[in-house]
Amino acid sequence: MKNQLHRIDLEMFEGPLDLLLFLIKRDELNIYDIPIAKITKDFLEFVNLAKELRLHSAGDFVLMAATLMKIKARMLLPIEADGDDEIEDPRTELMNMLLEYKRYKEATTTFSEMERSERPHYYHIPATWSPHQEDNTAILEDVKLYDIMLTFQYLIKNYEEPATHSVAVEEVTLSEQVGFLSGLLQANAKLSFAGLLEKFESRLVVVVTFLAILEMLRNRQVKVKQSKLFDDLLISRGSTFGN
Amino acid sequence: MEINELKQIVEALLIATPEPLTETRFHTCLGDSVSKIPLQEVIRELTTDYEQSGRAFFIKEVAGGYQIVTNGEFEPYIKGLFSKSGKLRLSQAALETLAIVSYKQPVTRNDIESIRGVSSDSSLRTLLDRKLLEIRGREDGPGRALLYRTSTEFLQYFGLNSVKDLPRLREVEDILAEDDQELV
Amino acid sequence: MEINELKQIVEALLIATPEPLTETRFHTCLGDSVSKIPLQEVIRELTTDYEQSGRAFFIKEVAGGYQIVTNGEFEPYIKGLFSKSGKLRLSQAALETLAIVSYKQPVTRNDIESIRGVSSDSSLRTLLDRKLLEIRGREDGPGRALLYRTSTEFLQYFGLNSVKDLPRLREVEDILAEDDQELV
Numbered sequence: 001m002k003n004q005l006h007r008i009d010l011e012m013f014e015g016p017l018d019l020l021l022f023l024i025k026r027d028e029l030n031i032y033d034i035p036i037a038k039i040t041k042d043f044l045e046f047v048n049l050a051k052e053l054r055l056h057s058a059g060d061f062v063l064m065a066a067t068l069m070k071i072k073a074r075m076l077l078p079i080e081a082d083g084d085d086e087i088e089d090p091r092t093e094l095m096n097m098l099l100e101y102k103r104y105k106e107a108t109t110t111f112s113e114m115e116r117s118e119r120p121h122y123y124h125i126p127a128t129w130s131p132h133q134e135d136n137t138a139i140l141e142d143v144k145l146y147d148i149m150l151t152f153q154y155l156i157k158n159y160e161e162p163a164t165h166s167v168a169v170e171e172v173t174l175s176e177q178v179g180f181l182s183g184l185l186q187a188n189a190k191l192s193f194a195g196l197l198e199k200f201e202s203r204l205v206v207v208v209t210f211l212a213i214l215e216m217l218r219n220r221q222v223k224v225k226q227s228k229l230f231d232d233l234l235i236s237r238g239s240t241f242g243n
Numbered sequence: 244m245e246i247n248e249l250k251q252i253v254e255a256l257l258i259a260t261p262e263p264l265t266e267t268r269f270h271t272c273l274g275d276s277v278s279k280i281p282l283q284e285v286i287r288e289l290t291t292d293y294e295q296s297g298r299a300f301f302i303k304e305v306a307g308g309y310q311i312v313t314n315g316e317f318e319p320y321i322k323g324l325f326s327k328s329g330k331l332r333l334s335q336a337a338l339e340t341l342a343i344v345s346y347k348q349p350v351t352r353n354d355i356e357s358i359r360g361v362s363s364d365s366s367l368r369t370l371l372d373r374k375l376l377e378i379r380g381r382e383d384g385p386g387r388a389l390l391y392r393t394s395t396e397f398l399q400y401f402g403l404n405s406v407k408d409l410p411r412l413r414e415v416e417d418i419l420a421e422d423d424q425e426l427v
Numbered sequence: 428m429e430i431n432e433l434k435q436i437v438e439a440l441l442i443a444t445p446e447p448l449t450e451t452r453f454h455t456c457l458g459d460s461v462s463k464i465p466l467q468e469v470i471r472e473l474t475t476d477y478e479q480s481g482r483a484f485f486i487k488e489v490a491g492g493y494q495i496v497t498n499g500e501f502e503p504y505i506k507g508l509f510s511k512s513g514k515l516r517l518s519q520a521a522l523e524t525l526a527i528v529s530y531k532q533p534v535t536r537n538d539i540e541s542i543r544g545v546s547s548d549s550s551l552r553t554l555l556d557r558k559l560l561e562i563r564g565r566e567d568g569p570g571r572a573l574l575y576r577t578s579t580e581f582l583q584y585f586g587l588n589s590v591k592d593l594p595r596l597r598e599v600e601d602i603l604a605e606d607d608q609e610l611v
Contacts, residue, residue: 014336015361031419060361099415100358106418107342108335110410111401115333118402120315122443124300126259127487127494140522141261142514144394145378145585146371149594152526156596159542255483255501260508261516272507296480299439317439323456324444378594379586389594395514 016064017101019046024098031098034091036075040068048214059207066210067094172205177212178221181235185222186242191235193224244278246288253285262395263308282309306398307405333369340366344376345397346412349390351382367391375400428462430472437469447492466493515584517553524550528560529581529593533574535566551575559584 013019023042024031047061074090140147184191196209213235216222220238256264256272269282286309290302303312313321333341340363343355355363370376374396381387393406403409440448440456453466470493474486487496497505509516517525524547527539539547554560561578565571577590587593 014339015359017360025422064360097357097360101360102418103412103415104339104342104346104358107346107410107412108338111338111342114401114403115338118400119332120318121303121312121402122318122321122439123399124258124311124313124442124495125445126261127489127496140517140519142374142395143517143522143525144371144374144515145587145594147522148526148529148585149378149596151522152530153596155523155527155542156530251481251483252501252504255497256504256508258484258495258497259501259505262514264508268508271510272504274503274507292480296476297435299435300442311442313439313443317436317443319458320436320456321439321443323458324440324448324452380588381592387592389598 014105016043016061017098018105019043019061020064020098021102021105031095034095036068036072036091040065040072043068044214048218058211059204062207062210062214065214172208174208174212174215177205177209178216181209181212181216182221182241185235185237189236193235244273244276244280246280246285249278249280249285250289250292253282254289257302257309257311260310263306263310263399265308268308303402304404305402306395310399334366336361336363337366337369340370341375341393341397344370344391345393345406345409348392348406349379351386351388351390353386353388355391428457428460428464430464430469433462433464433469434473434476437466438473441486441493441495444494447490447494449492452492515559518550520545520547521550521553523547525554525559525577525581528554528575529577529590530596532576532590533563535570535572535574537570537572539575 013022020039020043023029023039023046024034027038027042029035029039044065047058047065071090071094181191193213213222213224216238217224220240221243222238222241223236225234225236252273253264253269256269260268264282266282286302286304292298293301299317300311300313302309336359339359340355343358344350347354352363352367355367367376371378374394376391376397377394378389379392380390382390397403398405436457437448437453440453444452448466450466470486476482477485483501484495484497486493520543523543524539527542528534531538531542536547536551539551551560555562558578558580560575560581562573563576564574566574581587582589
């Protein structure tokens with residue numbers, strides 16, 4: 001089973017939901033009663049194993065990993081039944097997402113078939129130099145709002161001085177965030193993940209920070225604990241911290 | 244106007260039209276020369292003609308109108324006309340995005356991403372570039388997000404007369420039942 | 428390959444080709460199926476067929492190749508296809524002008540020309556004729572230049588409630604952003 005997982009490539013999947021559906025199908029799990037501990041373990045293992053994490057989709061995988069860990073933590077909470085209010089299963093939202101996604105994934109097969117059956121047929125294209133046009137310049141057929149916006153963007157980029165139009169690109173790397181977290185842990189024995197999240201405005205930084213935590217966890221530079229009372233992650237120094 | 248004259252006019256229109264020829268557009272073209280024969284009947288007659296004389300094309304009912312398309316058997320030759328050896332196929336991601344837009348339209352990028360669970364910028368871009376999707380106004384809500392819809396080109400690409408012709412989105416119970424059967 | 432098969436292939440190519448079919452292009456399309464019959468002869472045979480069966484189109488030699496066009500007598504009907512068509516057909520110049528007015532309105536002709544770097548008289552005229560633009564008032568400055576804006580028809584065509592609903596550049600950049608940055 002493990003070796004099989006090794007061969008799976010992140011890019012085989014359209015996203016975290018797709019991967020979860022794959023794991024559910026592979027292990028013949030019940031989608032209405034997902035064994036959350038097992039699937040979280042397999043999912044994390046997969047995300048760690050995926051060699052070339054391309055940031056674009058990796059971020060979505062990492063966010064899902066965080067969601068799974070959150071659900072897992074909630075599942076551990078003792079259920080305090082009030083009698084009246086029914087307590088919602090922490091897995092419900094994820095389950096609904098998976099079911100909804102499954103419907104569209106299924107429909108995608110139909111689209112793929114329609115594409116294939118239409119492929120051999122080519123539409124007649126009327127002569128472009130036709131005398132019905134008012135002038136000889138290339139006529140753009142069926143101009144859409146998108147074309148207007150692209151054209152304006154193109155014109156304005158060429159018009160303005162490049163210097164006045166430079167966009168500050170926020171750059172953050174995994175090693176920078178490892179350094180950042182190490183610095184914080186020198187000063188503090190414990191860090192709250194939720195507290196860290198509040199510091200960052202961009203999703204990109206959140207994602208890279210989470211990846212940095214996973215990386216440090218793997219190297220045993222940090223330990224991560226989940227409190228019983230809150231579903232927050234508590235980060236503390238690991239056995240190899242500072243080595 | 245009698246059928247033979249109409250057949251010729253409709254044929255000329257089909258050859259000249261850059262978009263599907265609809266009943267309405269046909270009547271605009273006819274102008275004052277009113278015809279009592281519906282377009283559909285003229286099309287039927289032309290179709291028979293083309294079949295009998297072994298033409299390499301036929302008339303396809305698409306996007307609410309009619310358009311001339313080549314017979315499938317000539318694809319191997321026609322491919323040579325286009326630099327990237329024929330039509331580019333859509334990626335799985337783009338097909339997923341299209342499926343969501345076609346069943347739920349109009350939708351925002353957020354709607355798409357929350358169903359797919361993955362950011363969908365690049366598929367949206369591909370689909371806009373290929374004119375299969377178009378931006379159509381904004382949502383009423385506070386965010387006023389842009390709304391996306393499928394286009395006429397979408398219908399042409401998948402050979403559909405209207406979005407209503409799409410197979411119904413299956414219920415999840417049906418899909419799961421089928422999955423179970425496969426396992427047995 | 429014999430003439431009847433070739434005739435069908437050439438017909439399919441003529442229907443599908445976006446530009447005139449040249450001898451060279453024709454041989455690319457044929458690939459390994461070599462033909463000893465020159466394209467010209469196949470075209471001649473097809474032309475005879477079309478004449479004899481009273482087709483509304485013929486094969487025209489143009490720009491060093493061949494293209495299917497409609498017979499001249501149908502011109503009066505074909506015009507109707509392009510009058511107030513459901514699709515917006517614009518030249519590149521007109522599209523650029525329209526794009527600038529959409530995003531920068533109200534603008535003067537001078538504003539437009541300084542962004543485009545070329546004179547924009549004729550595109551402005553086309554866009555005014557099509558009722559996509561309108562003139563509304565004059566600039567306050569000394570020149571009192573005419574101010575151009577997009578029209579109600581423009582909004583209707585694109586399904587917008589107001590000019591404010593145009594996609595913002597930031598939104599465009601979201602979609603256009605490169606998404607395969609490497610992480611590590």
